[in-house]
Amino acid sequence: DIQMTQSPSSLSASVGDRVTITCRASQGISNYLAWFQQKPGKAPKSLIHDASKLQSGVPSKFSGSGSGTDFTLTISSLQPEDFATYYCQQYSAYPLTFGGGTRVDIK
Amino acid sequence: QLQLQESGPALVRPSETLSLTCTVSGASIRSVTSYWGWIRQAPGKGLEWIGSSYYSGSTYYTPSLKSRVIISVDTSKNQFSLNLSSVTAADTAVYSCARGPIYDWNALYYFDNWGPGTLVTVSS
Numbered sequence: 001d002i003q004m005t006q007s008p009s010s011l012s013a014s015v016g017d018r019v020t021i022t023c024r025a026s027q028g029i030s031n032y033l034a035w036f037q038q039k040p041g042k043a044p045k046s047l048i049h050d051a052s053k054l055q056s057g058v059p060s061k062f063s064g065s066g067s068g069t070d071f072t073l074t075i076s077s078l079q080p081e082d083f084a085t086y087y088c089q090q091y092s093a094y095p096l097t098f099g100g101g102t103r104v105d106i107k
Numbered sequence: 108q109l110q111l112q113e114s115g116p117a118l119v120r121p122s123e124t125l126s127l128t129c130t131v132s133g134a135s136i137r138s139v140t141s142y143w144g145w146i147r148q149a150p151g152k153g154l155e156w157i158g159s160s161y162y163s164g165s166t167y168y169t170p171s172l173k174s175r176v177i178i179s180v181d182t183s184k185n186q187f188s189l190n191l192s193s194v195t196a197a198d199t200a201v202y203s204c205a206r207g208p209i210y211d212w213n214a215l216y217y218f219d220n221w222g223p224g225t226l227v228t229v230s231s
Binding site: 001034036044045050055096097098 | 153155156159167168169170203207211214216217221222223224
């Protein structure tokens, strides 16, 4: 199985901050990586696929980068609606696996 | 607009079978460019992929649950279902159904549309 490790597991940030979350795969997955945002009690929302392609309707403050084993999700200017938990998912091989999540809290 | 909705019992007894159905609207489950999957999230935990099915009936399961899981597709009702047998308290989770779009035949899929999820508690 491909293990996905996210860091940090949680972070505190202020409105307007630039935030970066990292996802590392235990083996190369090319660019087959997606990012999701999940708010409490809600289903995950797809933000980015193929490591850097923004899902339709997702604001451009979200961006993704990386290839192979190391990936990042960046929020350029954190807004109140962005406080949530973020997950990565690899789709290079079965079983599909998710990272453990990064919780973004208000400082 | 694609929508998915889970349905099924909220409480299941230990050792029994958990059965959920996902009703798909706004798209055909016969789509050749879609996989249909189940994902769960235990309370306070992360996301765990359970398995997926293609409309033809081809299925893929996560190894740790493979011996207890069956995912099936009912094209006449535009639904797909999850059966998880011999459940224990460790299977208590929010279960979500989702669509995995196929757009690159060299890759598998992420999940671009999710149902709201349904909490299933395993308890006597």
